[in-house]
Amino acid sequence: MGHLFTSEAVTAGHPDKLADAISDSILDAFLAQDASARVAVETFVTNGLCVVGGEVRSTAVVPFATIARKAMTDIGYGDVRAGYPADDVGVLVTVGGQSDEIAQGVDRGDPSKQGAGDQGLMFGYACRDTDVLMPLPIHLAHVLVRGLTALRKNGTLDYLLPDGKTQVTVEYGEDGRPARLDTVVVSTQHAKEVEQATIAADVREHLFPLLPAELLDERTRLLVNPTGSFHIGGPKGDTGLTGRKIIVDTYGGWAPHGGGAFSGKDPSKVDRSATYMARYVAKNIVAAGLADACEVQLAYAIGVAEPVSVRVQGETWVGDGVPNAVLSQAVAKVFDLTPYGIIGQLDLLRPIYADTAANGHFGREGLPWEATDKVDALKAEVAAVSNS
Numbered sequence: 001m002g003h004l005f006t007s008e009a010v011t012a013g014h015p016d017k018l019a020d021a022i023s024d025s026i027l028d029a030f031l032a033q034d035a036s037a038r039v040a041v042e043t044f045v046t047n048g049l050c051v052v053g054g055e056v057r058s059t060a061v062v063p064f065a066t067i068a069r070k071a072m073t074d075i076g077y078g079d080v081r082a083g084y085p086a087d088d089v090g091v092l093v094t095v096g097g098q099s100d101e102i103a104q105g106v107d108r109g110d111p112s113k114q115g116a117g118d119q120g121l122m123f124g125y126a127c128r129d130t131d132v133l134m135p136l137p138i139h140l141a142h143v144l145v146r147g148l149t150a151l152r153k154n155g156t157l158d159y160l161l162p163d164g165k166t167q168v169t170v171e172y173g174e175d176g177r178p179a180r181l182d183t184v185v186v187s188t189q190h191a192k193e194v195e196q197a198t199i200a201a202d203v204r205e206h207l208f209p210l211l212p213a214e215l216l217d218e219r220t221r222l223l224v225n226p227t228g229s230f231h232i233g234g235p236k237g238d239t240g241l242t243g244r245k246i247i248v249d250t251y252g253g254w255a256p257h258g259g260g261a262f263s264g265k266d267p268s269k270v271d272r273s274a275t276y277m278a279r280y281v282a283k284n285i286v287a288a289g290l291a292d293a294c295e296v297q298l299a300y301a302i303g304v305a306e307p308v309s310v311r312v313q314g315e316t317w318v319g320d321g322v323p324n325a326v327l328s329q330a331v332a333k334v335f336d337l338t339p340y341g342i343i344g345q346l347d348l349l350r351p352i353y354a355d356t357a358a359n360g361h362f363g364r365e366g367l368p369w370e371a372t373d374k375v376d377a378l379k380a381e382v383a384a385v386s387n388s
Helices: 015-033 064-077 100-106 136-153 196-206 270-287 324-334 339-346 375-387
Strands: 003-010 038-046 049-057 090-097 120-127 160-172 178-190 221-224 293-300 309-315
Touching (some): 003 136, 015 038, 015 049, 015 064, 049 064, 064 090, 064 160, 136 160, 136 196, 178 196, 196 221, 270 309, 270 339, 270 375
Antiparallel strands (some): 003 160, 038 049, 293 309
16 A cells, blocks of 8 residues: 655755854855864854854854855845845854864874764665655655745746745655655745735746656645745744754655754764765665665764764665675775765865755755765675675
8 A cells, every 4th residue: 555755845044944054154164264173053043133152173263243144145135025134133153162072082193093073873865766866755845945946036936035845745656656746835935915826826837847747646736835824934933043954954754864963063073974974875875776775874982983883774676686784795895984084085174065054965966975986886896795
């Protein structure tokens, strides 16, 4: 018997994602000046106020308030109709130095012996639902979010404002594969004077064509602003906090999440960098044709370089797949899973993080952990292990 599965995404103007963007923009500013910076910064936004707090160890000098207001403006809060005018927002900064006890667990005389910046468990996932090897519900939710943002920024629907959400419910068949779209929800902030009938008609005309037509039928529900109005949004309508959209950031609930947030953290924090690495491993396994879906779990102890556990679970939808023990051995040969190895393989000591604060951290071109450059190496190792 089939089943339904739902995932949601939110726009860059959602209060939580605005907070993520500010935190990651500050991180990028540090890394642009000091690649060895240690940064753990979080942001809280509410009506008329932005609070930036955390810990930093760096030689860089960073104008926190200027960066925060620029992030607000770039996202769309230069528009006074959005209710959070960037130039008028008070910015409070309370950032201290990194704890010496954390530093002693991470830093080593030999950089290759760098310890993990925290304990924790991280998951990565990939599957053949989509061409970007992501689960279909979260992929489509992000497609709609990107489309909604484009309609606002290119002026096609100039009454749209920065805050918004999408939600996609997919019906899966008895074979476990997507069969149809059951329900699609779009909630978008808008200028007060615009009628809901206009918004619904425009979204249906300009946004819903982004959905796969072969999965739409007469039973598919397409809902736009189901509350009836959404002109009060952003931090004026709700508070926002860094790290509160971790399921939106990853796999939409389809795969597990270890619990650690990403934004505002430099890559010595394995809850960010090792989650990227786990996706990199899983995606390369699926791209290599060694599994149709793959889940990878990594776990670390603070101050210890090697992961305390590695679990690779491949799934093949038709026929026999590569045994998980073989996949695990191949992964151990091909990937360096220490913090030093992760940072080096993915080239993470760069100001690349503000771009990740919207539209999800996975399933997007141009991010280093989305590369499939280990396919040949994995195939060779699997063959070697299988023939040994």
